[in-house]
Amino acid sequence: MRFTEWEPVYVQILDSFGFGRAGDETARDTLASLVTPFDRSRLAWENKTVAICGAAPTLGDELARVDDADVIVAASTAADVVLDAGYDLDLMVTDLDKNPETAVSLTESGTPVAAAAHGDNVPAIREWVPQFADEHVLGTTQAAPVGPVVNWGGFTDGDRAAFIADELGAERLVFAGWDFDDPTVDEMKAQKLAWAERLLAWLERRRNEEFSILDGRRDDIEPLP
Numbered sequence: 001m002r003f004t005e006w007e008p009v010y011v012q013i014l015d016s017f018g019f020g021r022a023g024d025e026t027a028r029d030t031l032a033s034l035v036t037p038f039d040r041s042r043l044a045w046e047n048k049t050v051a052i053c054g055a056a057p058t059l060g061d062e063l064a065r066v067d068d069a070d071v072i073v074a075a076s077t078a079a080d081v082v083l084d085a086g087y088d089l090d091l092m093v094t095d096l097d098k099n100p101e102t103a104v105s106l107t108e109s110g111t112p113v114a115a116a117a118h119g120d121n122v123p124a125i126r127e128w129v130p131q132f133a134d135e136h137v138l139g140t141t142q143a144a145p146v147g148p149v150v151n152w153g154g155f156t157d158g159d160r161a162a163f164i165a166d167e168l169g170a171e172r173l174v175f176a177g178w179d180f181d182d183p184t185v186d187e188m189k190a191q192k193l194a195w196a197e198r199l200l201a202w203l204e205r206r207r208n209e210e211f212s213i214l215d216g217r218r219d220d221i222e223p224l225p
């Protein structure tokens with residue numbers, strides 16, 4: 001995903017939440033000062049089935065879905081569920097707002113972590129990124145990419161994980177731990193999940209793929225861009 005393709009969608013997201021672009025850019029620049037370029041050839045996922053684990057309460061019951069995957073990616077707290085169940089992770093995707101200690105320990109053991117900068121997580125970036133093993137950190141932004149910080153698309157940790165897998169050439173994406181109608185989430189999270197759903201519908205269309213988590217829902221999703 002090039003930024004020119006992402007930008008019109010990004011502008012809609014900023015508008016929908018009332019987030020400021022300048023805040024995202026400041027956060028991105030902070031992250032850029034703390035990370036080095038990530039060697040993406042380590043994550044060559046062509047011909048791979050990649051499992052994208054979200055953190056819905058259903059994840060624990062759906063973990064068998066990752067058994068046939070070649071690669072396991074977990075968003076935020078989904079990483080803890082996957083690791084506690086005894087699986088190895090290939091990548092954690094996070095904006096550092098819930099379980100940054102997991103990200104520290106993963107980078108220390110050589111597992112890559114994609115760390116996102118946005119206007120509301122600058123203190124977390126400053127606190128946690130210096131604690132990561134640098135060569136295992138992929139810095140990401142939802143604003144324009146700068147230096148070592150990439151933008152391969154995506155907004156919430158979970159849909160960003162899917163966009164990253166797409167960028168890395170994944171042949172097939174499978175999903176566990178996704179519940180767009182989760183009744184336990186607050187209003188802001190529900191709005192974020194609605195965007196995640198829209199973004200995944202856009203991604204599956206771009207990929208000519210059908211994500212089963214969107215079955216029965218497509219007619220009600222407003223298309224992007």
Ligand SMILES: Nc1ncnc2c1ncn2[C@@H]1O[C@H](COP(=O)(O)OP(=O)(O)OP(=O)(O)O)[C@@H](O)[C@H]1O
Nearest residue numbers: 054055056075076077156157158159178179182196
């Ligand atoms: N019902 C759900 N509740 C929470 N997350 C979900 C759900 N369904 C899918 N997800 C995906 O799992 C990801 C990780 O969720 P979690 O609540 O651990 O993280 P988070 O740090 O709050 O995520 P974010 O900052 O992206 O909102 C979310 O970003 C979202 O994409």
Ligand SMILES: Nc1nc2c(c(=O)[nH]1)N=C(CO)CN2
Nearest residue numbers: 019118119120155156157192
């Ligand atoms: N500015 C800003 N950007 C975000 C935010 C957020 O709270 N503020 N949350 C996200 C996923 O939770 C992703 N991006």
